[in-house]
Amino acid sequence: MSSPANSQNVGGFVNQLLHHHADDDGRLLQFLIEIQGRYGYLPDEALNLLSQRLRRPRAEIESVISFYSFLHRIPARYRIYFSDNITDRMLGSADLQQRLRDGLATSKGVEITSTSCTGLCDQGPALLANGHAIGQLAPPRIDEIIDLIQRQIALEDWPAHLFEVSDSIHRRDRQMQFEAMPGEALSQALHRGGDWLLKQLEASGLRGRGGAGFPTARKWRLCKDTQANDHVVVCNADEGEPGTFKDRVLLSTDAHSVIEGMTLCARVIGAKQGFIYLRAEYRFLLPQLQAVLSQRRQQGLLGESILGQVGFDFDIDIHLGAGAYICGEESALIESLEGKRGIPRVRPPFPVQHGYSGLPTVVNNVETFWSATRIAMQGAEWFRRAGSAQSAGTRLISISGDCSRPGVYEYPFGTRIDTILEDCGGLPALAVQIAGAAGNLVPAVEFARQLSFEDLPTGGSFMVFGPQRNLMDVLQNFAGFFRHESCGFCTPCRNGTRIVDDIMRRFQTGRACHTDLERLKSILRLMQKSSFCGLGCSAPTAFVDALQKLPAMFDDCLAATDNSPCFDVEANLSESNELLRAPGGDHA
Amino acid sequence: MPEFTIDGRRIGFTPGQSIMQAARDADIYIPHLCYHPDFAVHGSCRICLVKVDGRFLTACTLPAAEGQMVENLTPEVQSYRRQLLEMLFTEGNHVCPGCEKSGACSLQSVAVYCGMLSPSLEFSFPLRAVDASHPDILLDYNRCINCELCVRASRDVDGKSVFSMSGRGADSHLRVNSVDGSLGKSTISLQDRALEVCPVGAILRKHQGFNVAIGQRRFDLQSIDQQGETGDERD
Numbered sequence: 001m002s003s004p005a006n007s008q009n010v011g012g013f014v015n016q017l018l019h020h021h022a023d024d025d026g027r028l029l030q031f032l033i034e035i036q037g038r039y040g041y042l043p044d045e046a047l048n049l050l051s052q053r054l055r056r057p058r059a060e061i062e063s064v065i066s067f068y069s070f071l072h073r074i075p076a077r078y079r080i081y082f083s084d085n086i087t088d089r090m091l092g093s094a095d096l097q098q099r100l101r102d103g104l105a106t107s108k109g110v111e112i113t114s115t116s117c118t119g120l121c122d123q124g125p126a127l128l129a130n131g132h133a134i135g136q137l138a139p140p141r142i143d144e145i146i147d148l149i150q151r152q153i154a155l156e157d158w159p160a161h162l163f164e165v166s167d168s169i170h171r172r173d174r175q176m177q178f179e180a181m182p183g184e185a186l187s188q189a190l191h192r193g194g195d196w197l198l199k200q201l202e203a204s205g206l207r208g209r210g211g212a213g214f215p216t217a218r219k220w221r222l223c224k225d226t227q228a229n230d231h232v233v234v235c236n237a238d239e240g241e242p243g244t245f246k247d248r249v250l251l252s253t254d255a256h257s258v259i260e261g262m263t264l265c266a267r268v269i270g271a272k273q274g275f276i277y278l279r280a281e282y283r284f285l286l287p288q289l290q291a292v293l294s295q296r297r298q299q300g301l302l303g304e305s306i307l308g309q310v311g312f313d314f315d316i317d318i319h320l321g322a323g324a325y326i327c328g329e330e331s332a333l334i335e336s337l338e339g340k341r342g343i344p345r346v347r348p349p350f351p352v353q354h355g356y357s358g359l360p361t362v363v364n365n366v367e368t369f370w371s372a373t374r375i376a377m378q379g380a381e382w383f384r385r386a387g388s389a390q391s392a393g394t395r396l397i398s399i400s401g402d403c404s405r406p407g408v409y410e411y412p413f414g415t416r417i418d419t420i421l422e423d424c425g426g427l428p429a430l431a432v433q434i435a436g437a438a439g440n441l442v443p444a445v446e447f448a449r450q451l452s453f454e455d456l457p458t459g460g461s462f463m464v465f466g467p468q469r470n471l472m473d474v475l476q477n478f479a480g481f482f483r484h485e486s487c488g489f490c491t492p493c494r495n496g497t498r499i500v501d502d503i504m505r506r507f508q509t510g511r512a513c514h515t516d517l518e519r520l521k522s523i524l525r526l527m528q529k530s531s532f533c534g535l536g537c538s539a540p541t542a543f544v545d546a547l548q549k550l551p552a553m554f555d556d557c558l559a560a561t562d563n564s565p566c567f568d569v570e571a572n573l574s575e576s577n578e579l580l581r582a583p584g585g586d587h588a
Numbered sequence: 589m590p591e592f593t594i595d596g597r598r599i600g601f602t603p604g605q606s607i608m609q610a611a612r613d614a615d616i617y618i619p620h621l622c623y624h625p626d627f628a629v630h631g632s633c634r635i636c637l638v639k640v641d642g643r644f645l646t647a648c649t650l651p652a653a654e655g656q657m658v659e660n661l662t663p664e665v666q667s668y669r670r671q672l673l674e675m676l677f678t679e680g681n682h683v684c685p686g687c688e689k690s691g692a693c694s695l696q697s698v699a700v701y702c703g704m705l706s707p708s709l710e711f712s713f714p715l716r717a718v719d720a721s722h723p724d725i726l727l728d729y730n731r732c733i734n735c736e737l738c739v740r741a742s743r744d745v746d747g748k749s750v751f752s753m754s755g756r757g758a759d760s761h762l763r764v765n766s767v768d769g770s771l772g773k774s775t776i777s778l779q780d781r782a783l784e785v786c787p788v789g790a791i792l793r794k795h796q797g798f799n800v801a802i803g804q805r806r807f808d809l810q811s812i813d814q815q816g817e818t819g820d821e822r823d
Contacts, residue, residue, distance in 0.1 A: 059765035063754040324756070341753070346631045346649050488760030490632045494734075495675035498758045499709065519709075526671045529644040530634045 010045045013038055018053050025054045026357070028064060028339030032071055033280070033320050040130065041075040067341040067487075069115060069323030070131065070280050077109035078149050081128040085117035085242045086433075086477040087400045087463055093125035096137050103146035110149060116325055116481055117242035118281040121400030121463070122168055122407045130155045133284050134162050165284060167249045168407030171423060173394040174386055175374050176410045182256045183301050185376035189264055190307055198224075198268055201372060203380035205392030210236060210328070210365035211435060211459030212534070213391075216372065219362055223352040224269040226360035231271040233262050233314075234356065234363040236333055238279045240325040241436030242481060243461035246396040247366035249408045251278075251285050254370065255292045259316065261369025263301065264376055265362055266314040274316040275356070277333050280323050289318055325485035329533050330363040331355075332487065343489045344533040367396055367460070387413035391452040395460065399424045401433075402466030411451060418447040426464040431471055436461040437478040438538035441471070441545040471553060472507060475546060479504040482539040493536030496527040500543065507557040511566050517554055521547060592656035594638075607647040607658055608636060617813035618660050619669060619698045621676075621787055622735035623648040627744060633735055634672050635698060639665055666702055673699045674707040679758070681716065681730035682788075688797035689789030691805025695733060697812035719764070721772030724794050725783060732762050732790040742782035750776045762790070 017034055021027050028050070035046045042065060051058040065071045072079070082088065082097045097112065104110050120126035123135035129145070132155065141162070148158055169176065189197045201217035208214045223231060235258060239247040250258060262274050278285065293316055296302040306312040319337055321327050327336045331345035334356050355361025364372075371393065375383050383393045391413035397420070400406045404425030411420065417434075421427045431443045434451070435458040442449060442456065449455050465474060479501040486497040503520045506512040524540035524547075531537045547554060559566075589600035594607075594616055601610035611618050612625070622633040629648050636647040639659040647660075659665050676695060684690050699705070719727040734753070739762070742750040750771075754763040766773035776782065783791055802808065807815075 057749060057752075057765040058767075059754075059763060059769065060749070060752050063752045063763060066754045067756050341756075346629055348649075348651060483757065486757040488734075488755065488757040491634050491672050491675050491734075494758055494760060495679050498679075498712075499675075502710075522671065526668055530637050530668055530672065532631055532634065 010035075010039065010043050011049060014046045014049045015053075018049070023053050025056065026337075026339045028054060028056070028061065029068070029322060029336060030319055030339070032061075032065060033322055036071060037131070039075070040077060040079070041072045043075075064339070064341055067324060068321075069484075071322050075109070076111040077152075078111070078155070079128075079130055080110065080112045080145075081115040081118075082113070083116075083118035083120065083124060083126040083128070084114035084477070084480075085121055085124070086474050087121040087243060088117070088125040089473070089477060090401065090465075090469065091125045091137075093137070096125055096139070096142050099139060099142045100146060103143065104149055107149055115323065116240065116485060117244075119239055119245045119248050119279070120165065121243050121245055121398065123166060124400070128281060129158070131280060131283055132163055133165060133281060135165060163284065165248075165252070167253050168405075169249060169253070169409075170399075170405050170407045171409040171411065173410040173412060174382070175371060175394050176396075178374055178378060180254075180257050180260065180373050180377055182260065182296065183299060183307065185257075185260050185373045186263055186267070186301060186307060189267060189376050190309055190312075197264060197376055200375055200380045204375045204383040205380075205387075206368070206371055206375060206383065207391070207453065208365055209367035209371065209395060209460065211241070211438075211457065213453045213457055216364065216368055219352055219364070220265060220268050222350075223360045223362045226353050228360050230273065230359050231266075231269045232356045232359050232361040233265045233269070233271045233274040233316075234330075234333065234337065234361055235259075235262050235274070235276045235316075235366060235369055236328065236330065236363050237282065237366050238277050238321050238328040238333060239282070239366070240279060240328045240485075241438065241459050241461050242478075243398060243400050243433065243436050243463040244459060245398045245400075246408045246460045248282055248285070249398075250366050250370050250396070251282070251289060255289055256296070257370045257373040258366050259292060259296060259369075260301070261364075261372040262316060263306065263314055264372055265364070265369065267306075267312060269360070269362060271362075272313050272315075274314060275337055276316060276318045277321060277327070277337060278318055279321045279327075283320060286318065286320070293318075324487075325481075326487040326533075326535055329535060332533070333363060334361065341487075343487050344535075365459075388450075388452050388454060390454045395451075395458075397451070397458060397460050397462045399426070399462045399464065401464035402426060402429065402469065403464045413452045414450050416448055416450050417442060417456070420451070420462065421447065421464065424464070426466075428467055430465045430467050430469055431474075432465070433463040433474065433542060434461070435459045436463075437481050438535070438541055441474075441542040441549075443549050446549075471546060471550065472504075472557060475543060476504045476508050478539075478542055482535075486535065486539075490530075490532035490536060492527045492530045493532065493539070496523050496531075496536065497539060499523050500527075500540075506566055507554065509568070510557060511559050511564065511568070512554075512557060513559050513564070513566060516566070517558070590652075590654040592652055592654065592658060594658040595660050595662070601652040603652075605652050607638060607640070607650050607652050607656070610652045611647065611660070616660070618647045619702055619812075620648060621694055621698060621733065622737065624737055624740075624785065627737065627740040627785075630736055630740070633676070633733070635669055637665060637668055637672070644668070669702045670699075670704040673702060673704040674709045676733050677704075677707045678709045678711045679714070680732060681711075681713065683730070687731065687789040688792060689731075691800070691802065691808050693789060693807075694787035694812065697807040700807075701812050716761075719771045721770040722774075722776065722794075723772070724778055725771060725776060726792045726794050727764070727771045728790055728792070729762065730790075731788045733788055734760060734762065735787060736762075737785045737787060738762070738782040738791060741785045742776070742780065745781040748775050748780070748782075750774045750780070750782060 120135040327342040332342040336342040482497040483501040599614040620636040716729040
């Protein structure tokens with residue numbers, strides 16, 4: 001890794017890679033990820049070869065590269081990305097980043113920067129070193145990394161203990177208590193035959209666990225009923241919502257159930273190909289996931305004639321993401337799977353009608369497939385016994401922030417916020433952010449509210465903010481996140497995320513005036529009403545909650561008078577002052 | 589023929605048509621910028637936002653359905669459009685008084701039509717380039733609004749893919765597919781549809797600036813709702 005790229009080995013490597021995948025244009029993003037993994041950046045030579053062999057203009061390939069945060073055109077031996085979720089910040093990531101910068105001030109070939117939440121909030125602060133996750137950062141660990149880099153130790157030779165990721169599960173309810181043996185749910189579904197599984201799923205009331213909550217059975221049926229030569233199953237493992245990591249834990253502890261759920265879906269909709277779209281931050285799970293896939297192929301649970309059933313052919317390929325939150329949106333994810341920029345598609349048509357390569361496609365969250373396996377085993381009634389009318393069953397939530405026991409918890413829908421806070425050691429708390437940066441900010445007075453689609457829907461993130469926190473810091477963090485992650489396709493989100501971030505910065509520096517407050521409100525409303533996809537529509541949620549429920553927090557941050565300048569005059573003049581003072585300047 | 593209602597008027601539609609297509613057939617103007625009847629629906633500018641049965645959706649992407657109640661020119665919808673237009677004006681560097689597309693610019697005309705005469709948002713004054721490398725065509729990134737009409741026209745009609753989009757978020761921008769990224773080295777030609785379709789002054793023919801007198805320019809003669817057209821649309 002990161003060896004200096006000389007043209008011969010680049011050519012050889014890329015040619016071999018392309019040959020191995022029969023010049024499949026749809027794998028462009030995967031090729032780029034592999035080339036970068038090999039050389040630490042994307043050399044010119046590689047792009048030229050890709051352009052020639054895939055018959056795509058080089059500029060188009062560069063456009064794809066420019067969309068993904070983790071693809072680079074400039075070499076660096078070490079790329080260190082600090083996870084910049086609010087929970088990492090609360091654990092002191094800024095100081096740790098500074099410590100690393102100071103320690104490596106004179107080292108060459110090192111790039112140190114921040115990235116969006118890396119999904120290790122239960123063991124943060126965290127970073128990615130050349131794409132490999134390192135959690136539990138503290139000064140000694142930072143010093144160890146400084147030492148390794150100063151001694152120019154290649155990343156693959158760094159001690160294994162740095163890369164250990166633990167799976168902390170603190171509460172198991174009916175779904176986690178039940179252990180599914182590989183193949184059991186599939187045999188059950190095959191044995192019952194016909195529409196049995198779909199009917200069970202329908203009766204179970206299972207709704208998508210990614211956040212939007214679309215009824216799973218309806219999605220599968222819509223896809224099944226769309227006539228086509230083939231259908232596709234996609235597992236959305238692009239767990240990018242800040243504060244979420246339960247999919248990481250599921251993939252690490254029970255990948256069999258997730259893949260079995262995908263296979264059940266394939267059986268129902270008649271799919272031959274499946275994909276797991278794994279976020280780049282979870283690359284460390286790749287070897288074990290591939291091992292599970294090959295194990296299942298050997299056991300006759302994947303591949304041709306699954307469980308001896310002639311005509312039941314289904315296999316799964318894993319595609320990696322490359323640092324783009326928007327790819328968690330199902331149509332953007334499909335674009336990315338096809339090797340393109342992750343821009344959401346116009347709907348209708350919906351992916352169930354026209355998805356990957358134009359084929360009817362089911363895209364479900366990791367947990368949804370995992371639950372489908374359990375429902376196939378235990379039945380709809382068993383599942384329904386937990387939860388509420390609109391929100392059947394239990395779900396997993398990832399708890400992080402100011403609490404003594406961060407980790408994954410399984411709760412029936414309808415559980416109160418204060419119950420959860422008590423269990424995780426999160427009381428007293430100022431507020432909780434439900435469902436990630438795009439979700440609801442729930443202040444303490446509302447802790448009697450419940451997790452459910454009827455009240456507070458959640459994609460699985462639950463971030464706790466203790467009494468010592470300033471919620472304006474939280475909002476500022478979210479504003480920066482959305483500005484960085486907006487895909488830029490539609491007018492309101494491309495501009496709105498930028499404007500909201502600018503206004504929040506002004507609030508933080510005490511330079512905001514009443515006009516900013518009014519503008520903030522109207523921009524948020526515009527984004528909610530007019531954005532092209534869920535990202536732009538949901539990005540304002542926490543801000544709107546805060547403005548409604550905690551208006552004093554904003555008022556307290558306003559500048560003393562509406563006539564104070566909204567920018568730092570000195571800072572803005574610094575460049576011209578410097579030029580004037582420079583030798584040769586007019587006033588030198 | 590199934591019907592829906594737009595601003596109190598019932599109009600018929602052919603199943604499969606979008607609200608935009610049905611409205612055009614009925615000679616009802618819905619302000620828009622990235623929509624063009626000749627090209628694939630895009631849905632990025634959001635100017636054709638309409639309120640349908642209480643929800644805000646874009647007329648270009650929403651299939652018409654029997655009984656829909658569509659609000660097009662209501663104060664609420666128009667106020668959202670003005671905000672979107674403010675965003676488009678302030679994220680780039682639009683120099684209307686000096687721009688040779690003035691008077692024939694869809695962005696300007698839609699803004700006039702919707703009542704967005706002066707943006708209240710701060711200008712972001714981005715640093716953007718002017719590409720004058722081509723002998724006959726000027727590409728001024730300052731005035732680009734990311735509508736991707738040229739991208740679609742060059743790819744789908746001209747068969748050249750001269751343009752594509754690059755970057756992400758506020759950094760999303762048009763780029764030229766040529767060895768050095770310049771228009772001069774690209775395969776664009778004066779006959780290309782991509783050249784005609786630009787609704788603003790980002791892609792301009794050289795050697796003919798300001799050849800139409802003020803008062804005689806396209807939208808001086810007839811406002812955009814009368815023409816109902818974007819860029820080079822012709823009946």
